Amino acid sequence: MTANKMNTLNGFDRPKIAVVGTGYWGKNHVRNFYSLGALKQVFDFDQDIAQEAVKAFRGVSVATSYEEVLADAEIRGIVVATPAETHHEVALKALRAGKDVLVEKPLALSISDGEELVRAAKERNAILMVGHILLYHPGVLKLKEIIDHGDLGKIQYIYSNRLSMGKVRSEENILWSFAPHDISMVLFLLDECPNEVNAAGFCHLQKDIEDVTISTLRFPSGVGGHIHVCWMNPFKEHRLVIIGDKKMAVFEDSAPDKKLQIFNCNFEWVNRTPLPHRGDTESVDIAPDEPLKMECLHFLDCIKTRRRPRSDGREGLRTLKVLQQCYESLKSNGARKAKEEAAAPERVTSDFYSHDTAVIDYPCSIGKDTKIWHFSHVMHNAQIGENSNIGANVLIGKGVRIGPAMKNDVARQSGRDGAWHAGLGLA
Numbered sequence: 001m002t003a004n005k006m007n008t009l010n011g012f013d014r015p016k017i018a019v020v021g022t023g024y025w026g027k028n029h030v031r032n033f034y035s036l037g038a039l040k041q042v043f044d045f046d047q048d049i050a051q052e053a054v055k056a057f058r059g060v061s062v063a064t065s066y067e068e069v070l071a072d073a074e075i076r077g078i079v080v081a082t083p084a085e086t087h088h089e090v091a092l093k094a095l096r097a098g099k100d101v102l103v104e105k106p107l108a109l110s111i112s113d114g115e116e117l118v119r120a121a122k123e124r125n126a127i128l129m130v131g132h133i134l135l136y137h138p139g140v141l142k143l144k145e146i147i148d149h150g151d152l153g154k155i156q157y158i159y160s161n162r163l164s165m166g167k168v169r170s171e172e173n174i175l176w177s178f179a180p181h182d183i184s185m186v187l188f189l190l191d192e193c194p195n196e197v198n199a200a201g202f203c204h205l206q207k208d209i210e211d212v213t214i215s216t217l218r219f220p221s222g223v224g225g226h227i228h229v230c231w232m233n234p235f236k237e238h239r240l241v242i243i244g245d246k247k248m249a250v251f252e253d254s255a256p257d258k259k260l261q262i263f264n265c266n267f268e269w270v271n272r273t274p275l276p277h278r279g280d281t282e283s284v285d286i287a288p289d290e291p292l293k294m295e296c297l298h299f300l301d302c303i304k305t306r307r308r309p310r311s312d313g314r315e316g317l318r319t320l321k322v323l324q325q326c327y328e329s330l331k332s333n334g335a336r337k338a339k340e341e342a343a344a345p346e347r348v349t350s351d352f353y354s355h356d357t358a359v360i361d362y363p364c365s366i367g368k369d370t371k372i373w374h375f376s377h378v379m380h381n382a383q384i385g386e387n388s389n390i391g392a393n394v395l396i397g398k399g400v401r402i403g404p405a406m407k408n409d410v411a412r413q414s415g416r417d418g419a420w421h422a423g424l425g426l427a
Contacts, residue, residue, distance in 0.1 A: 015076040015100075015303040016040040018069045020090060022053035025104060026081030030054060032296045033079070043069050066090070070097040077127070077303050080104060084172065085373040085391050088113035091128070095120040100127035102299045105180040106323065107316035109373065110353065114320045118313040127302050129309035130316030132184035136294040138287040139251050139260045143242070144189055146262070146284075152244030153266075158186055158225040160240045163233035171392035172374055173210040175201065175327055178229035183326075184311065184319040185240065186217070186225060193318060195220050199330040204232065208357065209375070215326040227326075260284040331356055 017033045018041040019026055026044070033039040034057045043063040044050035054060040063069045069078065070093060078094040080087055080103040088108040094101045095117065107130050108114040121128035134140050146152060160182040169177050187193060196218035201210035211232050217225045238253040248263040264279030295311075302309045309315075354360060354372040361379050367386030372378065376394040384396065385403035396402065 013304075014038045015300055016074050017077045017079060017300075018042065018063070018072070018075045019053075019079045019081060020044075020066065020069060020094075021079075021081035021083075021104075022050050023081070026079070027053045028292055029079045029081055029296065030057065030060075032290075032293045034060060035293070036296060036300065038077075038296075038300055040075055041069060041072065066093070070094065070099070076100060077102065077299060079299075081131075083391065084176070085109055088117060089389065091117055092120055095124060095126050095128065098124065098126070100129075100299075100303050102129045102131060102295075103316075104131040105184070105316075105319075106130075106176070107313065107320050109355070111317070111321055111324055114313075114317045118317055121313050125306075127299070127306070127309060128313035128316075129299055129302065130184075130311045130313065130319075131295065132181065132188075132311040132316070132319065133291050133295055134181050134185040134253075135188050135311045135315075136298060137253065137291040138289050138294070139253065140185060140188070142260060142284060142286050143240075143249060143251055146249065147189055147242070151247060151262070152242060152249055153246030155190065155221075155223050155242060155244050157243040158190065158223060158241070159227070160186060160225075161228045161237050163228070163230045163235075163237040165233055165235070166231060168205055168211065168231055170206060170209065170375070173201070173213070174229045174231055175199070175210060175213045175215070175330060176323070176374075178231070179213070179215065179227055179326065180319055180323055182227045182229070182240075183322050184315070186227070187318060187322065188315075189242070190219060190221070190223060192219050192221060192223075194218055194225075194322060194325075197322065197325040197329055198333070199326040200333050201330050210330065213326075213330060215329075217322075258283045260286055327356075 014037055017038045019029045019033065019039065020043050022030055022042050022044040030039060030042060030053045039057065039060050041061045041063050042050050042054055043066055047062065050062045054062060069075065077100045080090045080094065080101060082090050084106060087103050087106070091101050091103045108117060117128060147155065162178045162182055194217040197215065199213055199215040201213035203210050205211050212230045215227045236254045240251040242249045246266055248265050250261050250263065252259055262282040262284060264281070266277055267274040268277050298309060301307070351368045352366045352370040352372070355374050357375045358372045359377045364378055364381060365383040366378070367384055367388060369386055370384055370388040370390070372390045374392040376390050376392065378384065378396045379398045381399045382396045383401040384390070388402060390396070
């Protein structure tokens with residue numbers, strides 16, 4: 001982005017932004033949009049968290065409800081950094097209110113919900129952008145230039161390791177937590193989607209929640225690849241390796257310097273035998289720009305110019321589809337027991353949706369158009385009304401009745417993620 005354009009966006013002619021969800025990652029959006037002079041308002045169901053996020057930023061207001069944010073005509077763009085299972089509902093409300101939307105990854109938790117968001121944006125000529133931050137990393141953009149220019153030759157294999165020993169989540173497995181970054185990056189660099197996906201994983205720290213997964217991908221062009229994600233590693237490693245028939249490239253975002261290197265390595269055929277040839281190594285200079293700041297600038301620019309975002313809704317949907325394919329392969333290759341499938345044939349139904357990790361003990365009553373998300377448990381004889389939205393890690397006890405008049409019960413049982421549903425009027 002040119003200096004003149006950055007100055008314009010930092011000046012008075014800038015779109016006004018609201019950040020919805022100011023927790024672990026949302027507070028970083030707050031910091032960046034404030035530094036760009038675009039942040040007007042924030043909202044979080046937990047008002048203490050919202051106040052803490054803006055206490056150092058003068059002039060930023062804290063909304064008392066999501067409806068207050070949507071009703072502000074001066075706010076042109078909304079950043080959705082709420083829990084993943086609320087992305088669809090929160091973003092859809094914003095689009096229908098005439099706002100442009102930047103939604104954090106993943107776009108949604110089901111392909112049908114992602115498709116609905118893409119349709120809603122198209123119908124209203126709205127900007128829909130997904131927070132695939134690596135598509136705004138100067139190292140990845142430089143690597144894309146190198147690949148497209150043909151400097152590596154024909155790409156043969158690509159693999160990504162995203163490993164750490166950090167925050168372990170209980171509302172989602174490592175695939176849903178880490179892999180969207182790597183999937184979006186690989187699809188962006190190759191500019192094609194895989195035609196074959198296989199995944200396997202292991203559950204060591206928590207029952208039925210994978211903390212290690214390896215996904216293998218095959219592409220129509222013949223490129224092979226794998227994505228390894230893990231939150232049980234003794235050190236942090238964010239490394240992408242691309243093997244070409246001329247040269248090889250390594251992008252290591254976790255390295256303190258020399259993040260992008262080109263290796264003049266390939267194979268020479270001698271007597272019908274491939275022999276490795278190792279040449280010199282070249283470090284590629286990349287800009288020191290913060291990727292999230294570049295992502296925020298891109299969103300502001302797209303709002304002003306109405307250009308298609310690099311990580312628009314279609315790109316987010318493409319990544320979501322590959323992620324879902326990996327997840328389905330992971331579970332079909334895992335330890336799902338046949339008796340569990342036989343015990344709950346009603347899981348697949350046209351009347352309501354339940355995520356594969358949800359547990360439903362029949363007999364029970366589940367209303368039409370209800371959604372039950374990751375790792376939630378509905379026990380015997382429970383009754384859930386129509387159009388309900390049960391967030392991650394919710395326990396609906398035996399004989400419990402939940403209907404329009406009892407939404408706050410869902411918030412109390414599901415913790416903060418479930419509280420988002422009730423607080424935003426989405427349950």
